[in-house]
Each structure stands twice: as C-alpha cells, then as structure tokens.
Amino acid sequence: xxSKRMLFSEKLRQLREEKQLYQKQLAxxxxxxxxxxxxxxxxxxxAKREQILIIADVLNIDSEELLALWLxxxxxxxxxxxxxxAKRVLKIADNFLDKK
Numbered sequence: 001x002x003s004k005r006m007l008f009s010e011k012l013r014q015l016r017e018e019k020q021l022y023q024k025q026l027a028x029x030x031x032x033x034x035x036x037x038x039x040x041x042x043x044x045x046x047a048k049r050e051q052i053l054i055i056a057d058v059l060n061i062d063s064e065e066l067l068a069l070w071l072x073x074x075x076x077x078x079x080x081x082x083x084x085x086a087k088r089v090l091k092i093a094d095n096f097l098d099k100k
C-alpha cells in the first residue's frame with residue numbers, strides 16, 4: 001500500500017482529534033498496539049472492516065460514512081496504478097452496480 005494519506009485516514013485523524021482522543025486510546029479499543037494504529041491513521045496500513053465499525057461507534061459517527069471512505073480508499077488503491085483507464089473502470093463498475 002502506498003504511504004500517502006488517503007480519504008479514510010485523513011477523516012479518521014480529524015475525527016479522533018475532534019473527540020480529543022489519543023491514538024493509544026483507539027488502539028486499545030481495537031486491541032492493537034499504538035504503532036499499528038498510527039500506520040492506519042497515516043494510510044500506511046489498511047484497517048479491517050470490523051475495526052471500522054468499532055471506530056465509528058467510539059467516534060460516534062455513522063458507520064456507513066466511514067465504511068464508504070474506507071472502501072473508496074481500497075478501490076482507489078487497486079485502480080491507482082492504471083491511471084490511464086481508472087475512470088473508465090470505475091464508470092463500468094458504476095454501471096454494473098446500477099443494474100443490480
């Protein structure tokens with residue numbers, strides 16, 4: 001995974017800071033160590049889906065909003081290397097989902 005910040009990690013940091021929580025507090029709730037949580041918040045490591053639900057609960061945010069950002073980051077990571085056709089791929093996927 002690339003080390004640049006992404007939508008999810010930026011939102012996660014913003015929400016944590018708004019709630020005046022320390023990284024170690026969220027790490028504890030997630031049963032992971034602080035350095036691992038820090039990597040999630042920096043966009044260097046992906047959080048697991050079940051962790052997103054816990055984080056949403058702790059930060060008192062709609063879980064679907066946080067899941068959408070998390071999933072958008074995952075999709076972006078997959079198509080980012082294909083910059084010349086990434087938008088086309090996403091449009092095809094969007095059309096497919098519209099038919100479901």
